[in-house]
Amino acid sequence: MERIFTDRQTDIKDFLDRKVEEYNRLSFIENDPICIPHRFERKQDREIAAFFAAILAWGQRKTIINKCTELLARMDGAPFDFIRNHRETDLKSLLGFKHRTFNDTDLLYFVSFFRLHYERYNSLEDAFLPPSANPAFRAEYMEAYPVTADAEEVTSPTCLLGRLAQSRFDMEEGLIHFRNYFFSQADYPLRTRKHISSPAQNSACKRLNMFLRWMVRRDERGVDFGLWHRIAPFQLICPCDVHVERVARKLGLIQ
Structure with a gap:
């Protein structure tokens, strides 16, 4: 070390x-x-x-x-x-x-x-999306309002809603x-x-x-x-x- x-x-x-x-x-x-x-x-x-x-x-x-x-x-x-x-x-x-x-x-x-x-x-991604994630909504929304992975700031309502759509569950729930x-x-x-x-x-x-x-x-x-x-x-x-x-x-x- x-x-x-x-x-x-x-x-x-x-x-x-x-x-x-x-x-x-x-x-x-x-x-x-x-x-x-x-x-x-x-x-x-x-x-x-x-x-x-x-x-x-x-x-x-x-x-x-x-x-x-x-x-x-x-x-x-x-x-x-x-x-x-x-x-x-x-x-x-x-x-x-x-x-x-x-x-x-x-x-x-x-x-x-x-x-x-x-x-x-x-x-196989769908297998890790719990029912609370509403995969159909997430896929449709994120296609219409993509949020880049490297975005450093969330400055607009679209970005805020996009982040919400992405983070409606944690991975513990998904696992x-x-x-x-x-x-x-x-x-x-x-x-x-x-x-x-x-x-x-x-x-x-x-x-x-x-x-x-x-x-x-x-x-x-x-x-x-x-x-x-x-x-x-x-x-x-x-x-x-x-x-x-x-x-x-x-x-x-x-x-």
């Missing part, structure tokens, strides 16, 4: 800015699980590949990348087409897949969920809704529930929050995708697990 000097706030900002420069660059992601969705161009392929990469993000990065590569190869390298158009016999290619406690039973349910979801919606929606099929395997976390179970939801960052956050660096616009970057959560807490305490950000 680099030393924090006298002007503490300035030093912390400089330190964190240097870390952003170090890690938020395309050269870093070659050996990071986010390289998996970067292999695709279609929005839905990226959503599906990113979701699996986040859910399977246990252990060494090399192993995670290899297992994700194997999984997508079992889907003929076209996850969205496979999920939308597979026949029952095509699912045999998924049998035997395993990464730690995630196995083919879990995988088959994930595929079933994705198929049902994409029959109704064009994007709880997603888990309930994900397991809304009557025949879901009980064992699969452990792979989708929720704040309602006092989970930090680290992998889901990482996935959301990939989908929502956008800048000129090209690391995160910024595919979604009905969830705003300021709604994202950085889970405070034991490692984040340790660093935050060392930096004096929390006591």
Whole structure:
């Protein structure tokens, strides 16, 4: 850990800015699980590949990348087409897949969920929008009155209403809704529930929050995708697990 000097706030900002420069660059992601969705161009392929990469993000990065590569190869390298158009016999290619406690039973349910979801919606973003967010209103309003992500000031009634439309729910509510929606099929395997976390179970939801960052956050660096616009970057959560807490305490950000 680099030393924090006298002007503490300035030093912390400089330190964190240097870390952003170090890690938020395309050269870093070659050996990071986010390289998996970067292999695709279609929005839905990226959503599906990113979701699996986040859910399977246990252990060494090399192993995670290899297992994700194997999984997508079992889907003929076209996850969205496979999920939308597979026949029952095509699912045999998924049998035997395993990464730690995630196995083919879990995988088959994930595929079933994705198929049902994409029959109704064009994007996985809708799965994270709780009923209180009124997705139809949000999509229509934000298309008519877009609010840029980098806007520094809110100066007009249109901007104020736009921000209100964007922030009608927090991500904790969205994560709880997603888990309930994900397991809304009557025949879901009980064992699969452990792979989708929720704040309602006092989970930090680290992998889901990482996935959301990939989908929502956008800048000129090209690391995160910024595919979604009905969830705003300021709604994202950085889970405070034991490692984040340790660093935050060392930096004096929390006591």
